[in-house]
Amino acid sequence: MLTPLFLLTLVSLTMGYVYKMPLVRVEPQRIQMMREGKWAMALKQMNAERLMRKASAGAVYNQSVLLETGTADFWVPDASCAPPPRIKGCDESECDAGATCKIFCPKVELCCGGPGGMLAERKYTCTGKNVYDPTKSATYVKMEGSWLFEYNNGFVQGLYANDTVRFGTEGEHRLTVPGTGFGRAVRISKYLMNRSSLFTTWHKNHQKNDYFSCPFEDYLRKIVNYFIAVHYNLICVLGPSGIYSRFDGVLGLGFTSLALTETIQPFVRAHRLGLVEPIFTVHMRQVGVADNVYGGAFTWGGIDTENCGNLIAYQEVSLVWFWQFRLRNVSVGSYVSNTGWDVALDTASAFIGAPHSVVKGVAKALDAEYSPEEDAYFVDCDGYPKLQFGIGENIYTVKGDNFKLTLEEYKCILPIYAMDSVFLGPSWIFGAPFMRQYCTIFDMKMFRIGFANSLQEE
Incomplete structure (x- = not known):
């Protein structure tokens, strides 16, 4: 898994720069559960190799995103998808959702179902996530339209935003990409947060444009892709093949012909702005069973x-x-x-x-x-x-x-x-x-x- 964007060193190139970003390796939950003897037979394999790093959009918000070469779209959870801060006095474990709250919480009426309690958080599907708040970003530009991804085990739906995307955590020398369109998820299926999937379906007509000019022989391929997407109103892509619970969003790095939304993924936009050459390298580290450790570099x-x-x-x-x-x-x-x-x-x-x-x-x-x-x-x-x-x-x-x-x-x-x-x-x-x-x-x-x-x- 990867966390939002990343980068480490800068090296001058003919056109742009080279940005190296370390990754954090998170062990697939399926393997953790099997090691603990908790894994029951599953219909879908939870097999995401999580390489994470931090990225941000707009104001200083760091999101941990799954770096995914099997998709071509970028989305992060929106602030409207997460609950507001708990009311003071409702943040103790005694006030957690369920019977515990009604029995042990000292402020039952306030916390056990009110706007500041855990029960109120149940309607929010991005609880615990690092979210993007467009109201706190001076560079946010509104984009019209909505989108919906349907995975085998759940869905993600949301709106669009245009803002500055930064690869890496605050304090690093980061690749900064202004004017980037992306998806802000306003609802994420709870099933997606706990199951795995291999394919994603998209139920909206969309236009196709390749990242860069294609050779003539590739036009036939583009026509075929367009036919599948528009005529059948359905397209399959590789999707997040593991639980959603340990990352905030997804940064797709596939070809634009694979994109399901009407946005251009940040790395492609960075090239179009002359910030980088259109090439990236993936190095994954062999770390055995270690979890939450250095896992390589992008x-x-x-x-x-x-x-x-x-x-x-x-x-x-x-x-x-x-x-x-x-x-x-x-x-x-x-x-x-x-x-x-x-x-x-x-x-x-x-x-x-x-x-x-x-x-x-x-x-x-x-x-x-x-x-x-x-x-x-x-x-x-x-x-x-x-x-x-x-x-x-x-x-x-x-x-x-x-x-x-x-x-x-x-x-x-x-x-x-x-x-x-x-x-x-x-x-x-x-x-x-x-x-x-x-x-x-x-x-x-x-x-x-x-x-x-x-x-x-x-």
């Missing part, structure tokens, strides 16, 4: 030469929609498949998604045991083979330390799940296991993805 406007080795190769984006490319084959142990697929990179996923037949083949080759109660594959933590992917002319190997999630000393999860492909979309999702092994370079101008060895500490 580098805006260039390549991360501190955490990443020499470039291995670039791979062309196969469809200017998701950050997707062609995968030639996969092998592990005795299992090999040369079917060939499209795979999308998703910074918000802690797992690797693959076709059903591949998951079964990989699990069999690794002697993984499937548990219906946990809805997961379990393997011995020691000594299973490396997973190899054929991409372009190169073979990329994901080593065992990156292809397992430890629950107990001798009990590990195989971080892979079976998925159905999206129409014109990917058949695979490469999440944190792949991106911990290799730095990924997202080049929006040249429509390509680069791979470099990740320089991890031994």
Whole structure:
């Protein structure tokens, strides 16, 4: 997961600057619950790899946002979605919602149902979130229109705003992007705060414009995307694939052709204003089971030469929609498949998604045991083979330390799940296991993805 924007160092470039931002890694709640023995069988996998950092919009409000290459929209919770401050005297635990309040709270009439009590907070769906308040921002500009995202397990709806967005926390040298349009969520489904989803649907006609001018051959793809969105009034995108409870909003970094709202995501606007080159690098750290620790870095406007080795190769984006490319084959142990697929990179996923037949083949080759109660594959933590992917002319190997999630000393999860492909979309999702092994370079101008060895500490 990532927290609102980020940045660390400045390096001069031909056009703009390079901003490096450290990330905070938050362990997926599913893994935490499984380790504690609290995970019951779930229909949807809660598999978000949370890399967080702080960002702000307008006045000094820091939001922790999920940095998501599987979407292309930016939204944060609005002040109207959160309850007002509690009345003095109602902030004690004895006045929390429920029977406790009516029995133990010294100010029952005031706190147990009034505007200052916990019961009053139940109607608000952004309780505990860092919210955006347009009334306190001198740079806020009103935007007309509304939006609604429907996830498999809930929804988010809201209005638009135009304001200055800053990448990073107060006091840092931050990438500042004025005049940025974004969504301010006024209602968030409670189910979304406690469940996971893979896909998002959008129920509103919208126009498509690419980030930058596309080659002629890409116009057909844009027409197809437009046809899906407008004719069927429905589009699927990768969505927040984990609980909402530990971040405030979502910052999408996908292509504009994937955008569901009528706004331009902040990084694209930063390029249009000449602030950065249209390229960013993701470095994810291998931290084992650690939670709320340094989890890597996002580098805006260039390549991360501190955490990443020499470039291995670039791979062309196969469809200017998701950050997707062609995968030639996969092998592990005795299992090999040369079917060939499209795979999308998703910074918000802690797992690797693959076709059903591949998951079964990989699990069999690794002697993984499937548990219906946990809805997961379990393997011995020691000594299973490396997973190899054929991409372009190169073979990329994901080593065992990156292809397992430890629950107990001798009990590990195989971080892979079976998925159905999206129409014109990917058949695979490469999440944190792949991106911990290799730095990924997202080049929006040249429509390509680069791979470099990740320089991890031994």
